[in-house]
Amino acid sequence: MKLFQLLARESKTSLPRLGMMAAVAGGSNAAVLAIVNQAAAMLGKGGSQFQAVVLFGLAVFAYVYAQRYVLLVTAEEVENVVHRQRQGLIDKLHRSELAGIEHIGRGLIFNAITADTQVISQTANGLVLGVQAVILIIWAAIYLAAISPTSLILVVLILGIAAQIYRRKILVVKAALQKAGMEQGALHDLVSGILEGFKEVKLSTRRAYAVIADAAEASARTSAFRKQAQGALAAHFIFAQVSFFVLLGAVVFIMPTLVPSYSETIMKTLTAVMFLIGPISGVMTAVPQMAVANAAAENIQRLSDLLDDNLKEPLQEELAHDPRAPQFSRLELRHAYFRHASGDNRFSVGPINLTVNAGEVIFITGGNGSGKTTFLKMLTALYPCAAGEIVLDGVGVTREHVQAYRDLFCGVFADFHLFAKFYGVAMPSLDEATRWTERMEIAEKVRILPDRFSTTDLSTGQRKRLAYIAAVFENKPIIILDEWAADQDPHFRAKFYNELIPELKAMGKTVIAITHDDRYFHQADRRLHMDEGRLTELTKDAAHE
Ligand SMILES: Nc1ncnc2c1ncn2[C@@H]1O[C@H](COP(=O)(O)OP(=O)(O)OP(=O)(O)O)[C@@H](O)[C@H]1O
Numbered sequence: 001m002k003l004f005q006l007l008a009r010e011s012k013t014s015l016p017r018l019g020m021m022a023a024v025a026g027g028s029n030a031a032v033l034a035i036v037n038q039a040a041a042m043l044g045k046g047g048s049q050f051q052a053v054v055l056f057g058l059a060v061f062a063y064v065y066a067q068r069y070v071l072l073v074t075a076e077e078v079e080n081v082v083h084r085q086r087q088g089l090i091d092k093l094h095r096s097e098l099a100g101i102e103h104i105g106r107g108l109i110f111n112a113i114t115a116d117t118q119v120i121s122q123t124a125n126g127l128v129l130g131v132q133a134v135i136l137i138i139w140a141a142i143y144l145a146a147i148s149p150t151s152l153i154l155v156v157l158i159l160g161i162a163a164q165i166y167r168r169k170i171l172v173v174k175a176a177l178q179k180a181g182m183e184q185g186a187l188h189d190l191v192s193g194i195l196e197g198f199k200e201v202k203l204s205t206r207r208a209y210a211v212i213a214d215a216a217e218a219s220a221r222t223s224a225f226r227k228q229a230q231g232a233l234a235a236h237f238i239f240a241q242v243s244f245f246v247l248l249g250a251v252v253f254i255m256p257t258l259v260p261s262y263s264e265t266i267m268k269t270l271t272a273v274m275f276l277i278g279p280i281s282g283v284m285t286a287v288p289q290m291a292v293a294n295a296a297a298e299n300i301q302r303l304s305d306l307l308d309d310n311l312k313e314p315l316q317e318e319l320a321h322d323p324r325a326p327q328f329s330r331l332e333l334r335h336a337y338f339r340h341a342s343g344d345n346r347f348s349v350g351p352i353n354l355t356v357n358a359g360e361v362i363f364i365t366g367g368n369g370s371g372k373t374t375f376l377k378m379l380t381a382l383y384p385c386a387a388g389e390i391v392l393d394g395v396g397v398t399r400e401h402v403q404a405y406r407d408l409f410c411g412v413f414a415d416f417h418l419f420a421k422f423y424g425v426a427m428p429s430l431d432e433a434t435r436w437t438e439r440m441e442i443a444e445k446v447r448i449l450p451d452r453f454s455t456t457d458l459s460t461g462q463r464k465r466l467a468y469i470a471a472v473f474e475n476k477p478i479i480i481l482d483e484w485a486a487d488q489d490p491h492f493r494a495k496f497y498n499e500l501i502p503e504l505k506a507m508g509k510t511v512i513a514i515t516h517d518d519r520y521f522h523q524a525d526r527r528l529h530m531d532e533g534r535l536t537e538l539t540k541d542a543a544h545e
Pocket residue numbers: 102340341342343347366367368369370371372373374375414530
């Protein structure tokens with residue numbers, strides 16, 4: 001079972017000690033039964049019950065102590081394991097390649113990291129009680145064996161057959177829960193679509209109804225699989241109850257015909273069997289919970305495996321602590337080629353041969369869908385080259401060094417995300433930071449606090465100005481700008497091309513910008529053009545190509 005494998009593999013607590021305490025709790029629980037049974041038998045015969053009372057007290061004390069330990073330690077440990085799993089998945093996420101993450105999809109990633117881990121943490125108590133019920137069953141079985149070995153054989157036989165049938169039935173539940181999990185991932189994507197495309201949804205009744213219908217269908221499919229699972233579970237519950245009735249009937253009606261001296265022990269046997277019903281019910285209740293938690297553990301494992309397939313780069317934590325700004329003189333793409341793994345025509349870019357020298361301002365033009373953004377992702381090594389290579393200052397960039405290479409870049413992609421907080425940025429003084437907001441003509445709207453922007457609730461053009469400020473603060477040698485000026489008003493667009501870009505150049509930065517603003521092409525040192533994934537140099541002395 002994936003759930004137990006996960007907990008056993010990831011747990012840092014002493015499992016033998018936990019198992020021993022669970023055995024003590026189960027044993028003392030069964031001891032209470034034996035003591036009470038014995039004392040009840042002694043009642044008619046007279047005599048002191050003092051010893052029984054002391055033993056009873058000791059058994060209850062041992063139960064409370066051990067049970068408390070097991071419940072607290074397990075709850076804490078399950079929470080620790082869940083936290084480590086989440087942290088591990090997030091860590092793998094950050095080490096994964098962009099193309100792989102785009103392929104896996106957000107739904108599965110969100111579900112596994114948030115919902116599935118939560119399911120496991122909610123199962124902690126059920127897990128403990130289920131395991132303890134099993135231990136209790138073992139103790140009660142030992143007790144039963146001492147009273148009447150034949151009864152034990154009969155009980156094991158009946159319960160064995162019932163468990164075998166139950167095990168097969170539970171596979172139906174498992175399959176239904178897995179399908180429900182996948183549908184829920186699809187539902188998540190649809191709801192994300194509704195939220196992200198809320199404006200578009202509100203502006204079109206027809207679109208709204210079509211999107212809602214799609215989401216409702218996914219929700220109905222999720223419910224249908226869950227109902228199937230719940231229906232099967234209800235049937236299993238009734239089956240379990242009937243198994244108990246069969247068991248009691250066998251003890252009372254069949255046993256006397258098998259064992260001649262049975263009448264002397266029938267009451268004790270019956271008490272023991274009745275006592276067994278509680279923990280067996282506990283196991284029956286725990287099994288479905290375990291099935292749900294197990295499906296969650298499998299989803300987590302599936303995501304972890306998918307991310308592992310996608311993990312092609314080593315962790316380079318030391319880069320996060322290196323205060324030196326990375327530098328370069330010359331960057332080359334040699335026969336670099338990339339092909340999208342999905343999409344109707346599996347669009348490809350390249351092979352590209354290109355040399356970029358430090359300090360150059362390069363503009364890239366090209367039609368929609370011609371591959372400009374894909375090229376920027378190749379250049380920044382966000383997409384790995386399927387063929388060819390990136391060479392930095394004469395040295396090929398290998399997987400081991402790809403993160404150090406990416407750290408040369410900063411910028412604003414067309415689908416940029418603006419973090420309100422300055423993560424990983426060596427902040428300039430507040431005075432200088434404020435000067436930047438003034439320079440970007442946004443000081444009236446936003447203040448720069450010691451580690452963040454005071455707000456990011458702004459227009460797209462304004463948010464792009466903040467993203468530009470954040471990129472400048474990053475102080476990287478190469479700045480990537482994907483149609484940055486497209487959302488700026490004519491005044492600021494002119495300022496961008498005539499002041500900001502020359503200023504970046506004066507600072508020694510290399511600027512690589514996708515643009516269609518032909519009025520300002522003169523600000524570029526070089527111009528490249530993308531057409532159907534093929535890059536050509538338009539610069540007059542195209543010596544670099
Ligand atoms: N994540 C993806 N998965 C599969 N195919 C993709 C993906 N992203 C882009 N493509 C394909 O690559 C082609 C080029 O896309 P790209 O975003 O590079 O073009 P672009 O020149 O930047 O376009 P635009 O000017 O419209 O932004 C698209 O036509 C599309 O078919």
